[in-house]
Amino acid sequence: MLRIHNVKVKLGQTNYSKILSQVLNIREKEIKEVHLSKRSVDARRQVVHWICSFDFEVQDEDKLLQKHPQLQRVKPYHYQYLSAHHKQNVVVVGSGPAGLFCAYVLAHSGQNVTVIERGKKVEERIKDVDQLLLQGILNPDSNIAFGEGGAGTFSDGKLTTGIKNVRLQYILETFVKHGAPEDIMYDSKPHIGTDYLRKVLISMRETMEKKGVHFLFETQMIDFQYQNDQYQIQTLCAHQQQTIVADALVLAIGHSARDTYEMLYHKGLPMLAKPFAVGLRIEQSQAKINQIQYKQSATSPYLKAASYKLAVQTSEGRGVYTFCMCPGGYVVPSQHEEKTLCVNGMSYYARDGKNANSAILVNVTPEDFKSSHPLAGIEFQRQLERKAFLLGGGNYQAPVQRVADYLDNQLGTLNEIIPSFQFGYHLANLNELFPEFINRNLKEGLQLMNQKMPGFIDEATILTGVEARSSAPVRIVRNELLQSDFATRLYPIGEGAGYAGGIMSAAVDGIMCAEMILREDQHGSN
Numbered sequence: 001m002l003r004i005h006n007v008k009v010k011l012g013q014t015n016y017s018k019i020l021s022q023v024l025n026i027r028e029k030e031i032k033e034v035h036l037s038k039r040s041v042d043a044r045r046q047v048v049h050w051i052c053s054f055d056f057e058v059q060d061e062d063k064l065l066q067k068h069p070q071l072q073r074v075k076p077y078h079y080q081y082l083s084a085h086h087k088q089n090v091v092v093v094g095s096g097p098a099g100l101f102c103a104y105v106l107a108h109s110g111q112n113v114t115v116i117e118r119g120k121k122v123e124e125r126i127k128d129v130d131q132l133l134l135q136g137i138l139n140p141d142s143n144i145a146f147g148e149g150g151a152g153t154f155s156d157g158k159l160t161t162g163i164k165n166v167r168l169q170y171i172l173e174t175f176v177k178h179g180a181p182e183d184i185m186y187d188s189k190p191h192i193g194t195d196y197l198r199k200v201l202i203s204m205r206e207t208m209e210k211k212g213v214h215f216l217f218e219t220q221m222i223d224f225q226y227q228n229d230q231y232q233i234q235t236l237c238a239h240q241q242q243t244i245v246a247d248a249l250v251l252a253i254g255h256s257a258r259d260t261y262e263m264l265y266h267k268g269l270p271m272l273a274k275p276f277a278v279g280l281r282i283e284q285s286q287a288k289i290n291q292i293q294y295k296q297s298a299t300s301p302y303l304k305a306a307s308y309k310l311a312v313q314t315s316e317g318r319g320v321y322t323f324c325m326c327p328g329g330y331v332v333p334s335q336h337e338e339k340t341l342c343v344n345g346m347s348y349y350a351r352d353g354k355n356a357n358s359a360i361l362v363n364v365t366p367e368d369f370k371s372s373h374p375l376a377g378i379e380f381q382r383q384l385e386r387k388a389f390l391l392g393g394g395n396y397q398a399p400v401q402r403v404a405d406y407l408d409n410q411l412g413t414l415n416e417i418i419p420s421f422q423f424g425y426h427l428a429n430l431n432e433l434f435p436e437f438i439n440r441n442l443k444e445g446l447q448l449m450n451q452k453m454p455g456f457i458d459e460a461t462i463l464t465g466v467e468a469r470s471s472a473p474v475r476i477v478r479n480e481l482l483q484s485d486f487a488t489r490l491y492p493i494g495e496g497a498g499y500a501g502g503i504m505s506a507a508v509d510g511i512m513c514a515e516m517i518l519r520e521d522q523h524g525s526n
Contacts, residue, residue: 001055002064003037003074009050011302016054024068026058033057040188041303048297079170081109082518090517091116091233091246093221093260096150097503098494099252100204101171102510107211109518114244115213116235118220118257119147121205122198129154132333133422136396141218144344145256145336148217149201150495151469152503154334156326156347157192159184161504171507178203181349189307193349223263224249226487248489248517252510253496255472256336258378269486270477271374274498277323277361277471278384279442280430281331281343281464282403283417284456286356289327292455305351308358310456312448316437318363320445323470325358327351330420331464333396340385341392341399342468343421355420359467360449362441377473384433388466391428397421399428403461406430407443416460425464433465472498482516489520 007023016036021028038053055074058064065071088111092099095117103113118141119125125147131137132144140146144154159172172184175192178200184190192200205215219237226232231246253260265271286305290298293306305327312320329347345357366372369380391399398421405412409431419425431439450457475498476484484490493499493506493513500506 001033001057001074001076002061002071003053003055004068004071005038005053007052007054008042009052011049011297011300020054020056024064026064030058031056036186038188039186043293043295043297046296048294048300048303077166077169079167079173081105082515084109084111084518084521086521087112088247088517088521089245090114090248090250091231091244092250092252094150094252094254094257094494094496095148095215096252096254096494096496097152097507098496098500098510098513099250100149100201100510101174101507102250102252102493102514103213104174104204104208105511105514106517107208107213109514111517113208113213114246115215116219116221116233116244117148117215117217119143119217121215121217122148122153122201125153126198132396136423138335138338138396140336140338141220143336144332144334145254145469148205149197150254151256151334151344153197153201154194154332154344154346156324156329156345157194157197157349158324158502159190159192159504161502161508163505163508165508167508167511168504170511171504174204175200178207191347191349193351194346195348221260223267226490229488231490248491250513250517251476251490251492251497252494255469255495257496258337258382261375261378261474264476265375267486269484269492272475272477273366273372273374273377274473274475275363275365276377276473277321277363278381278434278438278466278468279320279359279361281345281357281467282322282360282446283331283355283357283420283462283464284458285417285460286328286354288455288458289356292453305356307356308453308456310449310452312445312452314441314444314448316441318441318445320360320362320441320448322449323359323361325356327356328353329355329357330422331357331398332421333398333423334469335385337382337385339389339394340382341389341396342381342385342466343398343464344467344469353420355417357420359470360442360446360463361467361470362438362445364438368437374474381468381473384466384468387433391426391430391433391465393426397424397426398464399430399433400425400462400464401428401430402459403446403457403463404459406463407446414462417462419462419464421464428465430463430465471501472496474498481520482513489517491517
């Protein structure tokens with residue numbers, strides 16, 4: 001097949017063969033098997049259009065290549081599963097994207113896999129999340145942080161990433177195979193949405209179970225021992241302890257498993273405190289964001305709700321940036337500990353909510369909380385989440401404030417925009433939430449963002465606190481074989497280990513871990 005990039009396409013135009021015939025100056029009937037391989041929105045002018053890449057076939061490729069040197073040949077990509085000499089018993093702790101894709105690849109390569117997940121399967125998890133969203137009832141082990149699919153299950157389901165890796169296409173293909181919308185294969189900013197992602201997870205689980213994967217939900221790893229080249233893994237389920245034996249142990253624990261971090265630290269696994277970020281959720285009118293980004297095309301039926309991505313550096317050298325922007329989405333509670341409050345963003349595939357929301361985050365480092373302890377960042381997060389709980393009224397409602405009032409350090413009032421936090425909100429002064437250095441940099445960052453994107457902030461724009469779990473504050477140290485030096489075939493992976501950020505990069509890390517386990521087997525290490 002041939003590929004052509006940077007083809008300008010009017011919104012709503014879908015006769016791709018005709019478009020290519022005009023661009024390449026050939027007859028339309030000469031073009032066969034046209035596939036849209038990439039599509040992005042070009043909103044630099046008043047009238048928005050698409051910029052597309054296409055894969056297509058013609059009878060005489062050589063002749064067309066000579067005439068149009070910008071074309072390139074492409075070969076279909078097919079992920080190749082590695083074979084293994086032996087059947088290993090592998091235990092994967094955590095069913096977020098890193099753990100799931102590690103288990104998925106291992107199962108397709110013929111390994112015996114058990115997935116341990118402290119939370120519930122999606123069908124039951126939804127009920128617990130609804131109780132938290134609507135009634136303020138928290139289940140510490142089944143919520144937006146814990147359960148099948150990890151924290152990303154109740155998010156926007158973004159599939160964007162800054163990494164370049166050939167495995168990304170395999171991940172997207174796997175999602176589509178299990179029910180995701182096909183546009184994730186070509187949209188430059190793909191997202192599944194929490195509604196589709198839940199269905200995809202159930203389908204992936206059913207596929208893996210047919211391959212022999214054993215899922216243990218509502219089961220927590222509380223300890224493990226390594227002796228005689230095997231792992232003895234202690235689990236707790238319904239107050240009953242059980243021991244599972246494994247040849248390899250994968251730690252895909254996620255960034256909120258604070259008690260597991262503590263257990264691993266006390267066992268002696270090498271760990272480091274790492275930089276992370278904290279801040280607030282900003283909410284604007286989605287209609288206004290559409291107008292800013294799409295201009296004359298703001299109401300086009302061919303465009304999805306507009307997004308934005310902003311990053312600035314303050315006069316103190318701090319990075320302030322938007323993260324996990326949710327067009328037409330909702331602010332949701334993502335805590336798992338009682339008497340704390342942490343927020344995140346969530347949206348459905350349609351992205352049809354009235355508000356846009358995004359995290360506004362400030363970089364923090366271990367030096368900021370003046371401790372070299374590997375778990376100091378967790379305590380820093382926890383203190384912020386306790387303050388947010390109290391500022392929200394002490395009942396899991398969220399503390400909110402207009403941006404203008406936050407900048408002026410006054411309580412103020414709300415204006416037009418209704419917070420999307422479903423359980424309710426409490427007007428508060430969010431200056432009381434943070435140490436002064438965070439307030440200082442957040443305020444400067446917000447103003448700089450408004451300069452870069454005029455209209456980003458108006459008199460109605462609101463803030464909700466606190467966003468404290470955009471990434472792990474801990475890194476579980478591993479070597480070039482992706483193993484902890486604590487023991488052989490012990491694999492810390494994904495966001496919780498500090499080596500990924502988001503669904504796609506975590507899934508890639510899980511696949512690479514599975515490949516490493518299989519290569520270790522090929523080299524005869526077991």
